[in-house]
Amino acid sequence: MKTFLKTYARFLYPAVILVLSFGVYFTYYGSPQAMFWDENYHVASAQKHIDGVMYMEPHPPLGKMLMAVGEVLFGGNGNVDKSKLNETDYLNGDQAPPQMTYKGFRWPSVVMMAISVLFFYGILRCITQREWLAAAFTSLVIFDNALVIHSRAAMLEGIQMFFILAALYYFVRVATDHIHEGKKILLRHYAILGVLIGLSISVKVNGMILVLLFVMLYGVDQWQAIKQWQWLPLAQRLAVTVPSGVVPLLLVFFGVFYIHIGMGSTIMKDRTYKASPEYLAQIRAGNTWAPGTFMIGMRDNWKYMSEYADGVPRLDVCKSGENGSYAMNWPLGKKTISYRWDKNTVDGKTVVKYKYLTGNPVVWFSVLAGIILSSGLIIGRFIYGNAIKDERLFFWICAFTGLYLSYMIAILQIERVMYLYHYLVPLVFGAINLALIFNYVFRDEVIANNRHTIINASLFALLVIGVFAFFSPFTYGFGLTEDQFELRNWFSFWQLQVVR
Template identity: 70%
Template sequence: MKTFFKTYARFIYPIVILLVSYSIYFPYYGTPQAMFWDENYHVPNAQKHIDGMMYMEPHPPLGKMLMAVGEVLFGDNEGINKQALLETDYLTGDAAPPTMTYKGYRWPSVVMMAFSVVFFYGIINCITQRMWLAAAFTSLVIFDNALVIHSRAAHLDGIQLFFVLGAVYFFVRAATQFIHYQRAVRLSDYVIIGIWIGLGIMVKVTAAILLLLFAMLYIVEQWPQIKIWDWRALLKRLVTTVPSAVIPVVLCILAVFYIHIGMGTKVVANKTYKASPEYLNQIRMGDTWSFKTFQLGLRDNWKYMSEYADGVPRLDVCKPDENGSYALGWPLSKKTISYRWDRNVEDGKVIVKYKYLIGNPIVWFSVVGGLILSIGLIISRYVYNNPVKDEKLFYWICAFTGLYLAYMVTILQIERVMYLYHYFIALIFGAINLSLIYTYIYRDEVIANNKHTIINTVLFAALVIAIFAFFSPFTYSFGLTEDQFEMRNWFDFWKLQVVR
């Protein structure tokens, strides 16, 4: 068995990780049989794709298109009149068909987020070359309560993270093969990364932060020329890498919008979304797949998205029901969001089933700790000129610390109200960075596969799992009494509110 495991470990680890991930993300994802949070927006918009209705929305359309595919393939709503979904952009629970289920709409987010953990594992394994360490730190993604509850719904973030992690994986794969095996970075590497980034942007534009990966990959492959300032070689390479990177991103954006516009073959209930008369005329003529319609539709969609973004209110912490929060508080899971609750009285006790967006505190706080250590390491190198014991690993730490900080600084420039789940991309960068700074600190022990280090790493993963289980009533809507709720109300800044 030992020989068998060593021989096939590179297959066994990802298979086991995938099975564990699906066992966490799939159970009860069909419940509640009611919409919560942004499902009220995304479910009716996904249905518009199914019925061929023209619509516009503040987010790019790919996420809703995939939800529509999930509903067509796996939905259980045959024979249900869904006309109400076409006549509104926000479907209230009272207006939804009472027997309607939401499994099909939720299916893409659940499946794609559950599978994305394999990319996360691959990223860490490529850099550290230690499967056991990569598997242990993958628990940060599988067993984070916030990621699980938000991705087990018809939300965009689980779908987006699939493309985000895919892009990062192929970036890391290309870079590590160049660093460790001297395999030249090919133009096809830029193309592949560009496709993943383009698809991620077409779910939510926050994935545009991944455009930094192109610059980072270029620096990796051209570092020898950068050190000697060989401008001619650098410019020559730019002439080929820039088109190879940018064109796939642009083509993905245009292709998704082309399909979105082409599928909008009718206008329902006079919902025109401020579309121009020329665009509406093309729809009435049944000419939605023509290049002219695409030009008109793309212009009107971008205009609608821009105007909608300008109209979103700013954060107002004085509002008693404000669910938004400042980005600076997100690393500590401030502030949580109550998605839904159901109150019942059983044997004289009040039992409440909550759906709360709250992160696993071990995961989120450890990520913060890792960032503090990484920033300290970077300062010690570049301010105090201290030596580093592993130059390659040090630069990987710089890369993911930089991605984290770049994302957060970008988010801080946005004036509209933002929510805790907008932190997910930074959380992923921070979780990868945590595994790298851990490897850096215990470098010799990790390289030697020291038994005590392996045990300690496994114990950390076990702690992550245990705390996930402790907070799982908020994730899976298990009933809690008031005392059980207060046991999980660890910090005032979480803003958890008990239902009495």
């Protein structure tokens, strides 16, 4: 058995991880058969792609396009009249056909998030060279309650996470091949990375944080020249790497918008989204695929996105029912969001099925601890000149700590109200960083495949799974009594609210 595991470990670990991931993300993903949170927006937008109706939205359109593909292929709503979805940007439950199912719209997010855990595993496998360590810490993204509930819905984060982790994996793979094996970093590597980053941005613009990967890849590529301050070779390389990465990124981003604008061949009643007369005239003339129409439509879409962002209110913690929260509070899970609840009486007891955005506290608190430790390590190295026992591993810790902190600093500059799920992207950065910190602290034991270290990593993964299961009623909508709810109300700053 031991020989078998060693021989086939490279296949067994990913296979087990994928089975677990699909089991967690696919279970009951069609429930509830009703919309919650931003599904009310995205379901309506996706249907407009299916029916060729022009619309504009604050987010880029790729996520809704993929939801439309899921609905066409797996929706099961062939006999349902969905015309009401084209007449609104926010679909109320009363407007939605009662027999309508949302599985098709949710399908792309569920599948892509479930598969993306393999990228997470691959990132850790490339850096640490240890399958068992990568597998143990992959539990952080498979069994986080917030990631699961949000990605099992017709929302954007699960789709975007696929492209984010794909970009991170590709960057890590190229960089490690260069660092460990001396393979040359080519211009096509920058181009492919640009495509993956462009896909992420085409879902949500917060994917712009991945532009930092270009900087990091250039740093790995030109490290020897940087250490020797060879300005001319650095400038010459920069002159070709920047367009090699940025041009594919822009082609993908604008290509997605070109398809979006071309598909919008019908104007539904008076829903013009403040589009210019020139754009509306081209739509009515049937010229939506013309390059000139794209230029006009892109301008109008960008204007709409900007005006929408400016019109979003600021956070108001004094407002009754405010679901937004300060970014500085996110690492502790404040503030959770009640997406939906359904109350029933069973044997004289009130039982409520909650859909609550709340994270796995073991995951979230461990990620925060990892960021604190890695920040201390970095400060100790660059401020106090402390010695580093593994420079390559230290580089990766700097990279993912930098991504985490850069995202959080950027978010803090935004004045509009933000929500807890905006933390899911840096949470994944922090989860990778946590595995690297574990590897750094127990470096010698990890290299030696020490049995006790493997057991400890496995026990941590089991703890993550156990706490996920304990909070799973909030994730899957299992019924809870008031006492069962309070048993899970661990911290007042989560602001969980029981339904009586």
